[in-house]
Amino acid sequence: MSLAQDDRGQQRAPGWLARRLHRSETLRGWVLLSPTALVMAVGILVPTAILLAMSFWSRQGLDFDTTLTTANYARAASEPIFGAFLLRSFWISGLATVLTVLLCYPMAYFVAFHIHHNKMLWIVLITLPFWTSYLLRVFAWKVILGYEGVVNSGLLSMGLIEEPLAFLLYSQAAVVITLAHAWAAFAILPLYVSLEKIDRSLLEAATDLGDGPVRRFLRITLPLSLPGIVAATFLIFIPTTGDYITPALIGGPDGAMIGNLIQLQFGAVNNWPMGAALSIILMLWIAAVGVAFLIVTRIVKARLA
């Protein structure tokens, strides 16, 4: 019975909006979504649209020539530097991603299967280093890998090397190491969640049916934790490809990535439309690599199942 039919005169009849909301579940959903949707529209869609529009403009002295042109994209395709930087970024962040997932998997596995009390405390302890700022972690690695850093002075005092290793800092290797550490929390958490969810009785069944620990891991644990691996890979690969701070601080001349190139377009080079075009290209490539990766994991999953 709706309130409108109530025969006590003072009771106010519900307004038009309330009636509509009451009837339509879709409308209720939209109203609930609207604050987030608004933030998304203002904070993400509009800037992306501006970026897209700007990428078809061109630079004219200090201002923009707003006649639409694909010249920026043509330039990105024809000049080797852009392709090379993109490839280098994918290479560095791909290596960092693989390294991170490989290093974090055992940690997540240990907490999920071998810790029975105070699991939350363990998770908090593992993520503790990530409570400091990203920038501080990068600087910490500068101290560790530096010419007079922890690694070099350690090796020197043990007599293993006679001169400090110069390649540790200002190199692609330094960027990979730093990224692998700086993003570890983003791998541990999804991996832990997917491992934690695995039904232990499946593992018992596998053991009962004669699988050794290795076969059991490969046939049960690994396939069932695949969603966590996929999530971790995406969470690390996407942001690190465009990373700018790490290569800027410890990459040196040969460790610069596409994010640094984009920053330069908006800074010293002062060619915003080119920077916008490069950002769009980067987004499209990351999307393409992501889709390809998803398809591969689908196939692998189908094989394993």
Added chain:
Amino acid sequence: MDVIDHLAAVKIGKLSRRAFNRSLLAAGVGVLSTPFMPRRALAQGAQGTFFTWGGYDIPELFVDYQTKHGALPNFAIFGGTEEGLTKMRGGYVVDVAHPCNAGLVRWIDSGLFQPIDTSRLSNWPDVLPELIDIQGNLGEGGRPWLAPFDWGQTSITYRTDIFELEGEESWNMLWDARYGGRLGSLASGGDAWWCGAIKAGVDFKDIATDEAFDKIAAVMREQRPLIRVYTDDTSSLEQALSSGELAAAMTWNSSATLLKSQGVPVEFAKPKEGALTWVCGVMIHKDAPNLDKAYDIIDSLLSVSAGEFMIRDYGYGHSNRKSFEAFDEPTLAALGLSKNPADILGAGHFQIPQTQEWESRMNEVFELIKAGY
């Protein structure tokens, strides 16, 4: 309606509900209306903002300002003047910014600045006139756009115990393949490109020609594989020089002075081809939100106490004539300075203001070279 009375009343349980509600209402109205209060009221407590390089954000330069306002100005840091200008073009508003002579004309043309009313600066009469009279500085009515503050050189700081000098000091030191991987450079084209021009033998008058671009680009490409790090962070270069990671690096006066004061065996080269010389100063943003404090920032920078610090601790020249009185000629000569800045500025290569097109093109080419192309 006294707060303490209220609290006491609550303690002894005598506060009526009505009185309590009234205080709640007052607090609510206060909180709600704060954002609508005139902005000026808020800005009064704010300090002026100084947009500059790292290293100028220190109390020693703002003794007068601090005495007057009880706090330091706010600082915003850029890596190079071009980066700073781009940020301000994008809408970033500061009170005072810190460009150099090479960018002066472009900074004025950007329309983001206002000429300086020198009558509001108590230290202005002592400013060296040859520094005020740089190309393009005097606007209508003889008002300058830029109040000169510091001047100095870009040259090579090298470790005397590591770098074996072959003959005279020269720009070739930063192209010396024996020290490949142990050389450093400033990342900003505003320094490096001009030094490249000196090395390539390009006259600064011809620096905008295509031929000059090709020549300078060629020497920068030749240098790139030898460079361990390009950075605008001078303390990175100083640390690397002090640890021996770098044997030589392109720096300003201050790096050499700082390292020497710490006992590191370094020398600030006087290259036979001549060093790069520059004058930097401060400009006021046209929409400066704290105009009075902007003048106080400038006056503080021009003061003798700031000048003596600049000369003694950083080894830079200062624009106040009186700052030099505390130093004798040999001390100044050892720092590569003189009481007569014309001697130093004339002996080196003085940057010539360029167009925006040139600046963008130079940065684009130089960034490509640094990236390996």
